[in-house]
Amino acid sequence: MDAKDMHTFLALSRLLHFGRASEVCHMSPSALSRCIKRMEDELGCALFIRDKRRVSLTPSGRLFITFCEESLARRSVLDHSLRMESTELHGELRLYCSVTASYSFLLNILPAFRVKHPGIEIKLRTGDQALSVERVLAGDDDIVIAAEPDKLSARLRFHELGRSKLRFIAPNMPCAVREMLEEPDINWEKLPVIIAETGIARRRLDEWFERREIKPCQYAQVSGHEAIVTMVGLGFGVALVPEIVIASSPLKSSVLPIDIEPEFQPFGIGVCALAKRLDDPLVKAFWDVASQPGLNE
Numbered sequence: 001m002d003a004k005d006m007h008t009f010l011a012l013s014r015l016l017h018f019g020r021a022s023e024v025c026h027m028s029p030s031a032l033s034r035c036i037k038r039m040e041d042e043l044g045c046a047l048f049i050r051d052k053r054r055v056s057l058t059p060s061g062r063l064f065i066t067f068c069e070e071s072l073a074r075r076s077v078l079d080h081s082l083r084m085e086s087t088e089l090h091g092e093l094r095l096y097c098s099v100t101a102s103y104s105f106l107l108n109i110l111p112a113f114r115v116k117h118p119g120i121e122i123k124l125r126t127g128d129q130a131l132s133v134e135r136v137l138a139g140d141d142d143i144v145i146a147a148e149p150d151k152l153s154a155r156l157r158f159h160e161l162g163r164s165k166l167r168f169i170a171p172n173m174p175c176a177v178r179e180m181l182e183e184p185d186i187n188w189e190k191l192p193v194i195i196a197e198t199g200i201a202r203r204r205l206d207e208w209f210e211r212r213e214i215k216p217c218q219y220a221q222v223s224g225h226e227a228i229v230t231m232v233g234l235g236f237g238v239a240l241v242p243e244i245v246i247a248s249s250p251l252k253s254s255v256l257p258i259d260i261e262p263e264f265q266p267f268g269i270g271v272c273a274l275a276k277r278l279d280d281p282l283v284k285a286f287w288d289v290a291s292q293p294g295l296n297e
Contacts (some may be wrong), residue, residue, distance in 0.1 A: 001038075001044060002080075003072060003075065004031050005039055006072055006139070008021075008140050009047065010138055011102055012055070012065075013048075013057055013061060013065050014134060014137075014138040015138065016286070018032055018033060019193075019259065020231050024131070024135060024138060025140070026174070028172070029196050039280075041063070044060075045060040045274050046058050046060065050098075051062075062206075065180065068139075069274075072276060073137060073280065075191065076277075076280045076282075077281075078150065079091065080238070082263050088117075089119055089120055089156075089281055089282060089285055090119040090120065091120060091203045091282050092120075092122075092123055092282075093120055093121070093123065094125075094141045094145045095122055095123065095125070095145075095286070096125065096131075096140070097124075097125060097126060097129065097144060097145035097166070097225050098132075098245075099134065099224075099225070100225065100226060100248045100249075101127050101269070102126055103248045104269075105145055105162070105269070106124075109286075109290050110287060112287045112289050113290075116285070117286075120142060125141070127224070128224045129145075129147060129224075130199030130200075131195065132145065132147075132272065133146050133156070133272060136274060137153065137271060137274070142277060143272070143273045143287065144272050144273075145161070145271055147182070147199065147267050147268070147271070148267060148269070148270060155274055155275060156266075156272055156274060156275060157175070157273055157275045157278060158268075158270050158272045159270045159272075159287070159290065159291050160268040160269070161270045162270075163266045163267065163268050164243050164245075165242070165243040165263065165264065166201055166266075167240070167241070167242075167243050167246065167268070168257065168263075169238065169239055169240075169241060169246060169254065169255040169257055169258065170238045170254070171234070172255055173235055175235035176235075177191070179257065183293055188209070188212075188214045188281070189214060189216065190217050191237070191238060192219035192236065192238070193217060193237055193238055194219050194220050194222055194231050194232060194237045194238070195218055195221050195222070195223060195239070195293065196221070196223075196228060196239075196240075197221045197222065200267055201225065201242060204265075213244060219236055219237040220236070226245060228245075229241060229255060230272060232255050233254030233255050234254075240264070241268075271287060271290045274289065
């Protein structure tokens with residue numbers, strides 16, 4: 001088995017769902033299943049228990065997680081050590097973030113990083129920020145820019161780059177949604193709400209409705225806050241999104257904030273990586289540049 005197989009196994013061991021893991025690994029569920037079966041045949045033991053309801057790790061699978069993480073980390077350090085004939089670092093660094101994070105943070109980080117380390121190639125993927133922490137835990141990316149988890153895994157390191165509020169937004173246009181918001185008492189069980197599939201905004205919104213014993217009128221579940229701002233701007237409903245997304249959106253003039261008391265607690269946004277990967281020269285190089293005081297002010 002090769003490094004790609006190990007990354008595939010780690011993704012499934014983290015997500016325990018063939019559909020979601022296949023999306024992260026950019027392969028079909030059937031191809032993912034064949035890859036896992038090939039590894040199990042090679043190792044001579046089952047790594048997962050599969051049934052119609054769930055996927056779980058076997059004791060051998062849990063042992064294999066440690067082996068894969070340590071093997072990939074050692075191989076990465078070896079690859080970079082072999083290139084150290086010159087003082088300049090070379091290699092590929094896998095980076096993942098949302099489109100908004102690329103505007104808000106990479107705009108300052110990447111130029112500084114390129115000047116200091118021109119020999120390192122950045123392989124950047126953008127997508128839903130709610131997937132960021134899962135991707136770095138699964139070994140799919142070396143560094144991600146993510147919202148700080150409510151509880152940070154001991155396996156991770158996080159450095160805050162900035163903070164953002166969460167704001168309710170509504171369409172900035174005459175429409176049925178605006179008419180409902182102009183009523184003396186907002187009827188949240190009839191007002192259409194566009195909800196993030198996962199992530200900190202989704203958790204905070206669920207808690208907000210639960211505390212008020214409200215069953216919201218869910219218009220849609222959307223992956224990615226940028227798309228949510230677009231849907232609100234088109235008049236489909238209201239939503240809770242990070243203020244940083246609104247500020248970076250080309251449609252920010254198409255939405256209006258809704259004042260809700262009390263305000264939602266701000267959350268941190270920063271670089272995140274596996275603690276053991278900070279021994280990797282490429283990962284540490286990016287981490288050091290991103291952590292420079294004043295770079296993202």
